[in-house]
Amino acid sequence: MTVETKLALSAEEVRSFSQSNNEPAAFADFRVAALIKAAQLDLPKPDKTNITKWNFTEFPVHTVESSPFSSLEELPEDVKAIIDTEGQENLYIQRNNTPAFIKLSEELKAKGVIFTDIQTAVRDHAELVEKYFMTTAVKVDEHKLTAYHAALVNGGVFVYVPRNVIIEVPLQVVFLHDNAEASLFNHVLVVAEQSSAVTYVETYVSTVEEAKGQANIISEVIVQDNAQVTYGAVDVLAKGFTTYVNRRGHVGRDGKLDWALGLMNDSDTISDNTTYLMGDNSSADTKTVVVGRGSQKQNFTTLVRHWGKNSDGQILKHGVMKDAAQSIFNGIGQIEHGATKANAEQESRVLMLSEKARGDANPILLIDEDDVTAGHAASVGRVDPTQLYYLMSRGISKAEAERLVIHGFLAPVVTNLPIEGVKKQLTEVIERKVR
Numbered sequence: 001m002t003v004e005t006k007l008a009l010s011a012e013e014v015r016s017f018s019q020s021n022n023e024p025a026a027f028a029d030f031r032v033a034a035l036i037k038a039a040q041l042d043l044p045k046p047d048k049t050n051i052t053k054w055n056f057t058e059f060p061v062h063t064v065e066s067s068p069f070s071s072l073e074e075l076p077e078d079v080k081a082i083i084d085t086e087g088q089e090n091l092y093i094q095r096n097n098t099p100a101f102i103k104l105s106e107e108l109k110a111k112g113v114i115f116t117d118i119q120t121a122v123r124d125h126a127e128l129v130e131k132y133f134m135t136t137a138v139k140v141d142e143h144k145l146t147a148y149h150a151a152l153v154n155g156g157v158f159v160y161v162p163r164n165v166i167i168e169v170p171l172q173v174v175f176l177h178d179n180a181e182a183s184l185f186n187h188v189l190v191v192a193e194q195s196s197a198v199t200y201v202e203t204y205v206s207t208v209e210e211a212k213g214q215a216n217i218i219s220e221v222i223v224q225d226n227a228q229v230t231y232g233a234v235d236v237l238a239k240g241f242t243t244y245v246n247r248r249g250h251v252g253r254d255g256k257l258d259w260a261l262g263l264m265n266d267s268d269t270i271s272d273n274t275t276y277l278m279g280d281n282s283s284a285d286t287k288t289v290v291v292g293r294g295s296q297k298q299n300f301t302t303l304v305r306h307w308g309k310n311s312d313g314q315i316l317k318h319g320v321m322k323d324a325a326q327s328i329f330n331g332i333g334q335i336e337h338g339a340t341k342a343n344a345e346q347e348s349r350v351l352m353l354s355e356k357a358r359g360d361a362n363p364i365l366l367i368d369e370d371d372v373t374a375g376h377a378a379s380v381g382r383v384d385p386t387q388l389y390y391l392m393s394r395g396i397s398k399a400e401a402e403r404l405v406i407h408g409f410l411a412p413v414v415t416n417l418p419i420e421g422v423k424k425q426l427t428e429v430i431e432r433k434v435r
Contacts, residue, residue, distance in 0.1 A: 007148070008058050011035055014151050017062065021119050024126050034140050034150035041144040046270055048328045048360060049299040054242050054268065056145055059183045059213040063154050066098040066179065078205055079174055082421040090115060090171045096182035097154045108167065114160035115171055118187050121158030128160060132191055137220040137248035137276070145244045149185055149216045156187035159200060161227075163193040170232075170418050173202040177237065183213030189220050192227040199230040201419050206238035211267070215243040223255040225279060232417045234262040234426045239294070241267035248272070253279030253308065259286040260416040262426040264433065268296060274303040277311035277342075285314045289413040291433040292325030292357075301330040302346075306339040315346035318410055320434060321357035329359070333374055334366040344374040351409060352382055353402075353434065406434050
């Protein structure tokens, strides 16, 4: 039975917002149709977490106006620390809901690369956006939160890499949240055409004590035949959000998609990270680290679904819980009938640092084909006393020994982030959260 939920905006307000951004009439119609669906659909049902009483749909305002940055010198220190202000040629910064700074090298422009905010993309590249926007990796009518997102998108990025274009340096995006009332309905759409390659890294930075809005974030990554995409993300959203984040990939023949995700939100969070391996010899490598603290409730579902023959899906998830934080790690390797020689492997491990902390590693293998390889490993427990003893026997204090063990436990993802500033930021966030 559908649960009726009050929605913050009416159809008229959604259409008015679309028109104020000079979006095509077809996109305004798309938004309104999605809002109607959102009123009729149920919430998603993440395994082992009841979210029926979580507030995903009400918030103070849909958008807030923020000043753009005329130069990188105006950036807050928290943002300056994660970018190379001298050498980064391909950079987009969004401040709350405002495109605040963008730079793309002339070389990439000449090759046909598109790197712009999502509203500009909807206006200036309507055909491309319409082809991929919530048509392949994520569907509008999956549940209430996908439909609500489609109706209310108010920020995000569009990346398009033409056929045979290899981008050697990362594209970097920073989503700065410095207004407590701002809600983030960001949509990231990355399209890598055949035989292209790109590294995309995004960072969410909250500088407020407590948020009053909502975060409903969707990323779609389309990896066509023989293309390669590395997608790095560090999420540091403030307490107070109810966060739904959905990052999906769709990979063609001989394509490769690598995820490196540092999920460091202080808010209650539902995370869906799914990769569809559609083509033969396609592959996905998903590495995720999480730190929970306070009374957070979080659910992280990572799914790699195989259709292609000889496809390879790797999942590695490490989490640390302290105080009274609770987390569920759902890892799913799914091999469809016909995906012969596919390989699905996963590892989920959770460290609990206090008596009230709770973690649950929930590995699932769904196999509908005989000639495949699949396996999983899962563990939930405390810091290994043998490791602590070894370090303390060399003159290291217990607190420092525990800190070193935690950093080593989370290192497999931290070291895979391709931008030094972002890697350093994630290390500092981990340090701050586990201290």
